Amino acid sequence: MSAAPTATGGDGPxxxxxxxxxxxxxxIDGTAAAPPTVDPPAAGAGSEIAWPAAVPVxxxxxxxxxxxxxxxxxxxxxxxxxxxxxxxxxxxxxxxAIFSVxxxxxxxxxxxxxxxxxVANVGPVNLLAGFLTTAARLLSTGxxxxxxxxxxxxxxxxxxxxxxxxxxLFARWADITPAWVVLASFxxxxxxxxxxxxxxxxxxxxxxxxxxxxxxxxxxxxRLLLIGALLAGYGWLMLPTLxxxxxxxxxxxxxxxIVVPPLLALFxxxxxxxxxxxxxxxxxxxxxxxxxxxxxxxxxxxxxxxLTVTTVGPESGPTEDVRGHVVTTDDVxxxxxxxxxxxxxxxxxxxRAQVLCPSEEELPRHQxxxxxxxxxxxxxEGMGRRVRPVHRIDAACRTPA
Numbered sequence: 001m002s003a004a005p006t007a008t009g010g011d012g013p014x015x016x017x018x019x020x021x022x023x024x025x026x027x028i029d030g031t032a033a034a035p036p037t038v039d040p041p042a043a044g045a046g047s048e049i050a051w052p053a054a055v056p057v058x059x060x061x062x063x064x065x066x067x068x069x070x071x072x073x074x075x076x077x078x079x080x081x082x083x084x085x086x087x088x089x090x091x092x093x094x095x096x097a098i099f100s101v102x103x104x105x106x107x108x109x110x111x112x113x114x115x116x117x118x119v120a121n122v123g124p125v126n127l128l129a130g131f132l133t134t135a136a137r138l139l140s141t142g143x144x145x146x147x148x149x150x151x152x153x154x155x156x157x158x159x160x161x162x163x164x165x166x167x168x169l170f171a172r173w174a175d176i177t178p179a180w181v182v183l184a185s186f187x188x189x190x191x192x193x194x195x196x197x198x199x200x201x202x203x204x205x206x207x208x209x210x211x212x213x214x215x216x217x218x219x220x221x222x223r224l225l226l227i228g229a230l231l232a233g234y235g236w237l238m239l240p241t242l243x244x245x246x247x248x249x250x251x252x253x254x255x256x257x258i259v260v261p262p263l264l265a266l267f268x269x270x271x272x273x274x275x276x277x278x279x280x281x282x283x284x285x286x287x288x289x290x291x292x293x294x295x296x297x298x299x300x301x302x303x304x305x306x307l308t309v310t311t312v313g314p315e316s317g318p319t320e321d322v323r324g325h326v327v328t329t330d331d332v333x334x335x336x337x338x339x340x341x342x343x344x345x346x347x348x349x350x351x352r353a354q355v356l357c358p359s360e361e362e363l364p365r366h367q368x369x370x371x372x373x374x375x376x377x378x379x380x381e382g383m384g385r386r387v388r389p390v391h392r393i394d395a396a397c398r399t400p401a
Contacts (some may be wrong), residue, residue: 072375085176085311099135100127102300107325109341117335117343121328135299137192137378142292143185148207149284150174155210155270156277168281170288174208182208196254196366196375196380199261203268212269221260227266241370254368254375267381303359309396310336311353312346319352326354357397 104122108114150170157167167175174182186205190198205211217223242258245251272280305325315320324338333345368375373382 077190087173094256099296099300100131103127103131103302103304106300107304107337112352114337114343117327118337121335127304130304134302136188137194138292138295140185140189140192141295142288143182144201144208145187145203145288145291146170146188147174147177147182148204149288151208152268152270152272153277153284156272156274158271168277169285170281180247185350191380192378194378195370195373195377196257196368199257202234202261203265207268207270210269212221213266231262232353238370241368241375248367251366251368254366305337307339307359308336308358309355310334310346310351311396312350313352314350322346323357355396358393 022299044360103125104118105115108118150172151174152166153168154171154174157171186201186208189201193201213223213227217224238258242255245258303325305327308324308326310322310324310326311319322336322338322344323340324336324344325333327337327343328341329335329348332348334348336344336346338344364374364376366375373379374385377385
């Protein structure tokens, strides 16, 4: 075998020239060809060509070996955060849309033609407004529960050794959610929840933001004074209602909802023991899902259209009260979805009167008030009743057709 030609200069031999093929020249199949490599001949091995001392020799790259446990895939933290964010916002956007469609189907009594009639006449704005007014408390309940449980599980999982177990789902959701979203969910619950259940926001808020008693003040005495002042303010607000509930004797639920939450708020902040994190995460996820499904049944069955009683009959003759929901009205007919099922077309010339009626779910069940606000009203409803006091229910609403 002949040796490659070399050129000699004043400083010694020059290494053989590189090939003229560029490094990025494509091959026949269109892929980039790897640049050719020239291995320097070993000195003293019988070769006539010695590698010049002035030309550096590249050291072989050492392979990077990542220590990964067998059978386990290591997810990138950024990818895991993106997947958790995608699942969270999918649930927030998709659940209201699904509920709106289900409400129209339930409102129509499961009949296809009636469902199509409602879809054609109930606009998306009206449907969204009806959903927000009736399901806002359900949405806020789900968000508050997820953020409170997720914060407790997150601070508890941080105490575990890194990489021991995958973080719970609610903890990942709490990590990727901005603080203003958490605060907005609590504000939404504050104005939409009935006043009877507002004390439950105290332990939920403490858990979501991890407000331990030690964060109030670094010294024990001022800390106890602050806790005592907060409990005194809560007692001034709820003590008259608690006294009235004790006098009635059969309001055990009201008594528990007033007394237990402020005491629970003192101890609910994490962290939890490591041995209960995984079982508690699984149980709470199932419990929250089951609670939302149970609470969603009334929301789905709540009517989209207002309930009315329409008096129908000729000018000189007997009249009839048609109880139901007005779907649409034109120059010829008034379309009424009857409360007991079926669609009725009533000529507009026969309509004599029409009154708006409350549903059975709107009738009060408790006779308790919190500083002139009924315990079953939300802050939004209570302020609305002060602007427009409740009118007397018409006699036609009391006698269903």
